[in-house]
Amino acid sequence: MIKYSLIFFLGLTCFSLIAQDDLLSMLEDEQEPTQIFAESTFKGTRIINGHSVETRREANLDFIISHRFGTLNSGSYELWGLDQSNIRIALEYSLTDNLTFGAGRNSFEKTYDGFVKYKLLKQQTGIKNIPVSVVWFSSITAKTLHRFDEVKTNLNDKLAYANQILIARKINSALSLQVSPTYIHYNLIELDETSNNVFALGIGGRYKITNRLTINAEYFPQLSDKGGQYQDAIAFGVDIETGGHVFQLQFSNATAMIEKGFVGETKNDFFGGDIHFGFNISRAFQLKK
Amino acid sequence: MSSAQRLMDRNGKIHFFSEAPLENIEATNKQALAALDLSNGKIAVSMLMKGFHFEKSLMEEHFNENYVESDKYPKASFSGQLDEFDASALDNITDSLQYSAIGQLTIHGVTNDVETVVTFKSIDSKISVRTQFWVKVDDYDVDIPKMVISNIAEEVLVTAQFSFERS
Numbered sequence: 001m002i003k004y005s006l007i008f009f010l011g012l013t014c015f016s017l018i019a020q021d022d023l024l025s026m027l028e029d030e031q032e033p034t035q036i037f038a039e040s041t042f043k044g045t046r047i048i049n050g051h052s053v054e055t056r057r058e059a060n061l062d063f064i065i066s067h068r069f070g071t072l073n074s075g076s077y078e079l080w081g082l083d084q085s086n087i088r089i090a091l092e093y094s095l096t097d098n099l100t101f102g103a104g105r106n107s108f109e110k111t112y113d114g115f116v117k118y119k120l121l122k123q124q125t126g127i128k129n130i131p132v133s134v135v136w137f138s139s140i141t142a143k144t145l146h147r148f149d150e151v152k153t154n155l156n157d158k159l160a161y162a163n164q165i166l167i168a169r170k171i172n173s174a175l176s177l178q179v180s181p182t183y184i185h186y187n188l189i190e191l192d193e194t195s196n197n198v199f200a201l202g203i204g205g206r207y208k209i210t211n212r213l214t215i216n217a218e219y220f221p222q223l224s225d226k227g228g229q230y231q232d233a234i235a236f237g238v239d240i241e242t243g244g245h246v247f248q249l250q251f252s253n254a255t256a257m258i259e260k261g262f263v264g265e266t267k268n269d270f271f272g273g274d275i276h277f278g279f280n281i282s283r284a285f286q287l288k289k
Numbered sequence: 290m291s292s293a294q295r296l297m298d299r300n301g302k303i304h305f306f307s308e309a310p311l312e313n314i315e316a317t318n319k320q321a322l323a324a325l326d327l328s329n330g331k332i333a334v335s336m337l338m339k340g341f342h343f344e345k346s347l348m349e350e351h352f353n354e355n356y357v358e359s360d361k362y363p364k365a366s367f368s369g370q371l372d373e374f375d376a377s378a379l380d381n382i383t384d385s386l387q388y389s390a391i392g393q394l395t396i397h398g399v400t401n402d403v404e405t406v407v408t409f410k411s412i413d414s415k416i417s418v419r420t421q422f423w424v425k426v427d428d429y430d431v432d433i434p435k436m437v438i439s440n441i442a443e444e445v446l447v448t449a450q451f452s453f454e455r456s
Contacts, residue, residue: 023295024333024368027324030299031335031364040354057346173360211355211432241351284347 035126038170041133042178044246045092045100045117046280047204048218048235049254049262050180053133053168055119056094059287064090064104066257066280073273081277088257093287106258113258115139123170135166141260157188162259164202174208182220184264193227198264200232206239214239216250220263233262234270248280294327294376296416296453303336305424307445314445316341316352323451325418330374332390332407334367334449356431357397365396371407382411390420396429418451 042052045062056062066088070081078084090104090113098119105112121134139162147153161184168178180202189196204218220233237250253270254262257278268274301321307314321336338359343349353359369392378386386409394403405422423444426433433443 023324023326023331024335024366026295027297027322027333027335028364028366030297030322031337034337034339036339039360040350060346211358241355284345286345286347 033126035124035128038123038133041123041168041170041176042206042216043214043239043241044248044280044282046248047178047206048216048237048248048250049233049252049257050202050204050218050220050259051117051135051137051164051166052204053119053135053166053178055098055100055117055135056092056284057097058094060094061285061287062090062092062094062282063285064088064092064280064282066090066278068108068252068255068257068276068278071268071274071276072251073275086255086257104258106256106261108256108261110144111141111256111258111261112144113139113141123168132167132169135168137164137166137259138162139259141258153188160184160186160260162263164259166202175205177203177205179203180220182259182263184260186226186260186264189226192229195224195226197224198226199223200263202263212241216248218252222264226264229267230264231266231269233266245284246280246282250278250280251275252278296325296327296455298323298451298453300452301334301336302448302450303334303341304448304450305341305445306448314343314348316343316349318342321449321451323418323449323453325453327376327379330371330376330388332367332369332371332392334451336365337363338365339363356433362396362398365394367394367403368392369403379409379411379416382409382416385410394424396424397431399429401428412452414455416453416455418453419449421446421448423447 042054044052045054046052067085070078070084072080074081086108088104088106090102092100092102094100100117103114116138118136120136121130123133124130141160142158144158164180164182166178166180168176170176182200182202184198186196200220200222202220206214206216208214216237216239218235222232231253233254235250235252237248240247253268253274254266255276256262256265299322300319301323303318303321305316318336318340320340321334323334325332338357339353369390371388371390374388388407390407391404393400403422405420407418407420410417424447426443
């Protein structure tokens with residue numbers, strides 16, 4: 001009996017000594033298990049031309065200016081495309097962490113665009129495991145460039161719609177991949193175009209070189225072709241993050257910066273050197289806490 | 290060594306602030322864990338880096354992603370000792386009671402010795418504990434690129450505030 005008591009007593013002393021010395025580890029054991037969300041799957045709300053699964057948080061207003069210059073193979077007279085530029089100016093506001101509305105004006109074909117983007121699923125581990133983030137994206141665009149022929153058009157004829165489901169996985173802290181099934185409908189098509197509908201599969205990804213620098217790539221193969229004159233959009237770029245800004249530089253055969261344009265109406269041949277240099281700059285404003 | 294001699298706070302507040310030319314950098318964590326062992330004056334604090342919330346959400350994202358690398362180093366902690374601590378003194382604090390403390394502060398996987406003064410106050414049935422000290426960002430291998438160095442102060446003022454229920 002005494003022997004057992006002694007063992008019990010020694011055991012108790014040892015236990016309390018360990019416990020006492022390790023107040024911090026006792027404390028760490030108290031930490032409740034937390035749900036870990038995959039943050040910053042991409043640095044920007046665009047991979048390059050197309051939207052990424054990123055949405056900004058509640059009450060964030062992004063002011064985004066995007067430029068696409070002329071093609072690199074236009075020669076020294078055009079300063080390799082820098083003499084020409086088309087621009088999109090946009091405001092994008094996040095009503096909640098998951099819901100963003102945006103509106104922009106594109107100098108290319110004098111097109112207005114409006115979109116809604118909603119985060120359906122967030123990649124996370126913990127009590128609940130979700131392997132991917134899923135975002136729904138829809139936009140409506142109005143091309144207001146005057147026609148050079150005699151065809152009379154109404155507002156309805158000027159509209160096109162783009163719908164996407166963006167599915168992405170942050171595989172590790174460096175590598176993120178995304179697929180973006182895309183459906184676009186054009187209310188009016190030209191005589192040399194074959195279909196009002198375009199289906200495409202977007203594929204994109206980023207690789208982090210340093211904490212503030214990533215290289216990105218993106219490809220939108222069309223599953224149905226609107227007409228033989230069109231090409232699939234290809235783009236390569238880098239994201240540079242400096243404090244509250246994300247600066248994106250890219251090379252792409254796409255002239256337009258909105259889905260209905262770069263997915264379905266890219267005419268340039270990337271491998272023929274019809275490549276536009278371009279950049280996106282965004283500045284974030286927090287409108288309320 | 291009964292657990293009654295250990296006081297614990299699950300909602301400790303850690304706040305840091307630094308004044309920088311372009312914009313002040315400020316965040317609060319309201320879910321820090323803190324423990325005080327009355328038998329020997331040992332103190333421990335642990336918190337999740339993702340528990341720090343900023344006014345600007347993009348700043349919060351960059352804090353986690355680029356500066357403290359929260360995925361790699363999810364926690365910060367402090368483990369220390371109050372100098373000449375006497376638990377019975379806590380029972381009759383008139384105005385406030387101060388102890389100096391030394392210990393190890395771990396942030397971003399780097400541990401440094403820290404010395405600070407801890408103030409104890411008695412508020413109703415609770416003991417309020419507060420301390421404030423400067424942290425040099427560079428000491429914890431937190432990398433600030435030259436491009437943004439003028440945006441971010443190199444020293445931040447950390448304020449910790451705990452409230453322990455008397456046992």
